[in-house]
Amino acid sequence: MTLSPTVENYLKHLFTEQQDSDAELLPMGKLAAALAVTPGTATTMVKTLADAGLVTYEPRGGVRLTARGEQHALNVIRRHRVVELFLVKVLGLDWSEVHAEAEKLEHAISEKVLEKLDELLGRPDCDPHGDPIPRATGKLAVMQFKSLMECELGLPQRIMRVLGQDTGFLQTLHRLELVPGAKVTVQTRAEFTDSVNVKTAGGKTTALGASAAAKILVQPA
Amino acid sequence: MTLSPTVENYLKHLFTEQQDSDAELLPMGKLAAALAVTPGTATTMVKTLADAGLVTYEPRGGVRLTARGEQHALNVIRRHRVVELFLVKVLGLDWSEVHAEAEKLEHAISEKVLEKLDELLGRPDCDPHGDPIPRATGKLAVMQFKSLMECELGLPQRIMRVLGQDTGFLQTLHRLELVPGAKVTVQTRAEFTDSVNVKTAGGKTTALGASAAAKILVQPA
DNA sequence: GTTTTTACTTTGACTACTCAAAGTATCTAA
DNA sequence: TTAGATACTTTGAGTAGTCAAAGTAAAAAC
Ligand SMILES: [Mn+2]
Ligand SMILES: [Mn+2]
Ligand SMILES: [Mn+2]
Ligand SMILES: [Mn+2]
Secondary structure (H helix, E strand, C coil): CCCCHHHHHHHHHHHHHHHCCCCCCECHHHHHHHHCCCHHHHHHHHHHHHHCCCEEEECCCEEEECHHHHHHHHHHHHHHHHHHHHHHHCCCCCCCCHHHHHHHHCCCCCHHHHHHHHHHCCCCCECCCCCECCCCCCCCCCCCCEECCCCCCCCEEEEEEECCCCHHHHHHHHHCCCCCCCEEEEEEEECCCCEEEEEECCCCEEEEEHHHHCCEEEEEC | CCCCHHHHHHHHHHHHHHHCCCCCCECHHHHHHHHCCCHHHHHHHHHHHHHCCCEEEECCCEEEECHHHHHHHHHHHHHHHHHHHHHHHCCCCCCCCHHHHHHHHCCCCCHHHHHHHHHHCCCCCECCCCCECCCCCCCCCCCCCEECCCCCCCCEEEEEEECCCCHHHHHHHHHCCCCCCCEEEEEEEECCCCEEEEEECCCCEEEEEHHHHCCEEEEEC
């Protein structure tokens, strides 16, 4: 019962896509897009996963992880995020580049090595992007943060999480000191111009577009 | 020009088999046995590697790495051995189990991560079994040690290297304190009974069969 | 110098994964 | 309530890697 890297990727993306779209079934098109494969490829694979008892599949309806599929998905995500943190904390890689590295390593890490990494890192709760790390038991903390688009104006906020893995986006955020742990204050939100003015701890003020601001999640400091 | 894990394994085994058999060409049968595939599979793959310029192939003669193939092989071996040392030194895994782990990880480590690991470990020369680690440039130290079957009797020796990766064998050596770095003295070599008597630093004396003794390489202490 | 054995190569078939393109169900909109 | 668009499935084909078994060259034995 050892899953191929391909199957692990299907389960992982199935989980994350399922997470941020509260519908019963995930449409095949969404899954195919997330995996960057053609719809036909996704259909074929999902039927195989259904036969293996990892998903339930409704033709022309969509797909959903079973409890067993979800456990496997959470284990892959755990490996991915522990590895990301290891690469940043121990090896000193830039947080903007570790996602790509972890995409490969997550399929090569044994349970034993994962446990040792987790121990070395002090049983961390979050990866370098603020994404929660599932516990070895499969439990995943669900945190509800507001984004810079929704949080209160003028009140100091702490950045808790950054959504998205694009290297350029993350490098820019690093340059602007908009990383998890940093303190920021949203000064103004301009209507119609789609722009948010943010003051960082360093005192600098930056304008962010709505799509960027929505990816930065905060909590009152 | 990124090689698949399968191709990397062919190149790696080609290199090591080529090393310890000084013939011009490596017979296909040896390669097939080393990779645990059928001869037909090895033939097919070797023809592909020849087309890619990684080996030269003489039908019914044998196979040999080109300079390019050798560089790739050395890089894979470097990744394997650096990873093994990392697993022992940093994560605290047992030296008997790291080979299996490294077999998977060696294909998932980027050049950047490899460099960071090498740095973290202090640019090591050898892996936990005493196997030399190729330099980033591709240079591999060739060391000529005597085994416990050949070394001088009664003279203290330091264990420099242990050949073979079998978990049970390595666990036993660990229990007997016959690991790289340990000091030992060969007291007697019994003819006909195929047995060698070895005294360890702890003062205990152990009888080793010829095949085991031949795998333990030493140097006068 | 033939025969037999051994080592190797070739062939045909299979699994896992993928895409392009043709076919079909369902939803939307007139 | 039918026409068209959309989303999905099916089919046919291709790549990478593998094995079993049939075929062949070379070496060994006689
Ligand atoms: Mn990631
Ligand atoms: Mn992450
Ligand atoms: Mn090894
Ligand atoms: Mn080793």
